[in-house]
Amino acid sequence: MADKSSDRKPRRGEDRAPDPVAERERTAKEAFVRGIIERGEAAKPDRNGKLPPGVTHEILEEVEGELPKIRRHRFSLR
Amino acid sequence: MAVSASRRRQPSRTSGGPSTVGGVNGWQDDPGDSLPPAVPAELRPVPDLSIAPLRMRIDVTPAPAAGAYELGTPEFRYWSAAEALERGATFWRQFLPEGTTWQPGEELRVLLDEGEDFNAFYDRNALNFFHGTAGGRTVFSGESPDIVCHEQGHGVLDALRPELFDAGSIEAAAFHESFADICAIMAALQLQSLRVAILSDTRSDLSRSSRLSRLAEQLGWAIRQVSPDAVDADCLRNAVNSFFYHSPEELPTQGPAAALSSEPHSFSRVFTGAFFEALAGGFRQTATAPTETDLQRVSSDFARLLAAAVQAAPVVPEYFSQVAAALVAAEASNGGKYRNVLTSAFVRRGILSAHAAVGMTAVQTAVPLAAARVAAAVPGASRELPHLALAGADYGLGDIPLLVRAASEPRRLVTAAAAVGVGSVSAPSSERAARAFVEDLIQRGHIDAGDHGEIPGWIVHPHTFKTHRLVKSEGGFVLNRILFDCGFHPHMVR
Numbered sequence: 001m002a003d004k005s006s007d008r009k010p011r012r013g014e015d016r017a018p019d020p021v022a023e024r025e026r027t028a029k030e031a032f033v034r035g036i037i038e039r040g041e042a043a044k045p046d047r048n049g050k051l052p053p054g055v056t057h058e059i060l061e062e063v064e065g066e067l068p069k070i071r072r073h074r075f076s077l078r
Numbered sequence: 079m080a081v082s083a084s085r086r087r088q089p090s091r092t093s094g095g096p097s098t099v100g101g102v103n104g105w106q107d108d109p110g111d112s113l114p115p116a117v118p119a120e121l122r123p124v125p126d127l128s129i130a131p132l133r134m135r136i137d138v139t140p141a142p143a144a145g146a147y148e149l150g151t152p153e154f155r156y157w158s159a160a161e162a163l164e165r166g167a168t169f170w171r172q173f174l175p176e177g178t179t180w181q182p183g184e185e186l187r188v189l190l191d192e193g194e195d196f197n198a199f200y201d202r203n204a205l206n207f208f209h210g211t212a213g214g215r216t217v218f219s220g221e222s223p224d225i226v227c228h229e230q231g232h233g234v235l236d237a238l239r240p241e242l243f244d245a246g247s248i249e250a251a252a253f254h255e256s257f258a259d260i261c262a263i264m265a266a267l268q269l270q271s272l273r274v275a276i277l278s279d280t281r282s283d284l285s286r287s288s289r290l291s292r293l294a295e296q297l298g299w300a301i302r303q304v305s306p307d308a309v310d311a312d313c314l315r316n317a318v319n320s321f322f323y324h325s326p327e328e329l330p331t332q333g334p335a336a337a338l339s340s341e342p343h344s345f346s347r348v349f350t351g352a353f354f355e356a357l358a359g360g361f362r363q364t365a366t367a368p369t370e371t372d373l374q375r376v377s378s379d380f381a382r383l384l385a386a387a388v389q390a391a392p393v394v395p396e397y398f399s400q401v402a403a404a405l406v407a408a409e410a411s412n413g414g415k416y417r418n419v420l421t422s423a424f425v426r427r428g429i430l431s432a433h434a435a436v437g438m439t440a441v442q443t444a445v446p447l448a449a450a451r452v453a454a455a456v457p458g459a460s461r462e463l464p465h466l467a468l469a470g471a472d473y474g475l476g477d478i479p480l481l482v483r484a485a486s487e488p489r490r491l492v493t494a495a496a497a498v499g500v501g502s503v504s505a506p507s508s509e510r511a512a513r514a515f516v517e518d519l520i521q522r523g524h525i526d527a528g529d530h531g532e533i534p535g536w537i538v539h540p541h542t543f544k545t546h547r548l549v550k551s552e553g554g555f556v557l558n559r560i561l562f563d564c565g566f567h568p569h570m571v572r
Contacts, residue, residue: 006193008483024395025394025395027246027327027395028246028248028249028327028395029246029395030245031248031326031327031340032246032247032248034248034331035248035331035332035340035341038331038332039331039332039341043435046129051152053193053195054195054197071244072243072244073202074199074200074202074206075199075200075201075229075232075254075255075258076197076198076199077197077198077199077219077225077228077229077294077297077314078196078197078301078308078309078314078343
């Protein structure tokens, strides 16, 4: 079956060359989140709403196949 | 902090003295890792944390009466922390725009002992400190002025630039850590006794590793007992380091303290190192024999510039370079006396590329960058490599080419360096290799402009060892090597 989506007119914002600045920001943000996850610095709060020691970010939302959404709670010394 | 009745101590100024308090005991920068402490606690004026802006409150009820308590007591730790907090707040208050407050509100709480951990943190609610035991010793992070002022520094930056708190950027997070470490250094420099001691210990060469550059020696020692490679060999982190900028996205996400990783504390050392190098250079150039008073003045100058820069720099992924550029720009509008040491330090660390720094200098001095002229190679002796003409504008030489000996002999071996990540680096062309070589020399400040030192766009590194010299010829500026540098130069930055 022919891919009709290729026949239609590009919508606003589609088929444009990727914005290098936005791409750079997206890559930087992904690297930031990936580092936090890999170092175990993100967690869900416990029943009292507290984060474990050493954790700086709360995991807000997890979607399969994607990096979780996180929010900073603290800056730690090390 | 739980101040139990059984452990409560009386101030050591006992013997039926007057009820007026003579002062409190406090450390200069850190308790240190030796027992007994190499630098004893000192008597200081009773601190007042109630002054706004940057009002603070240590969450202990009741607060111990002011006094010079014995070491190791909760009361000592309370007043040692209070003294450090006041010192930091008094220092930064003068550089904040009117109306600045802590992010949590008018008052920032301080929790001196929140349980067991070798750590401390700032969370927009309070400054939190802990205790931990290792090697038979219990250390309290809230007892160290370095650590107290580091955490306070997070609060100060959060007050100045709240956008950074949750910025999804490695460099923004790392800058937060760097700013906090710089706050610890700046707070320490507000103590005359420490300034005198540091100038004596370093023979007035601040670029040497010292108690000033070493952050949190005691906690670093404790962490080293349980995790030897997690911290520096003599402290938690050291502002005198040789880390060079590398895109953090290409670095491992963690690693030993000896290596650079994208972990924010690790990566922060690049900026802290550059800033400290500039501070040392700024101090060095104040006078032939600068004094501790000069050091205090330079610390204020640099803090004022940094406060201005963090407000001006946009929060973008390449945040280090943005802050560095804003620092240089702030300094340019402030008379420019530190321009060379700032530019030199940031270029030498790779935070500012040589091109970027040249561009900034050119813009500031309003020198038009003419299109590069490709000049013919200067004839040389038969055994010498040919000259390659590089665009002088890239190095601040305007339309005069820079003539460099090009490594352009035929390759006999096919080889390449390993790339970060996967694959290998393509063998560079002669021109690319020459450009990389020149940029490296410029970054490290190894080129002597000689009699041509007034070239408008040239990046002057006032305190670096020179291995090459610019010599004017008919075809342009020729880059000539003076010597091969194999040694350690104690009074130079390498």
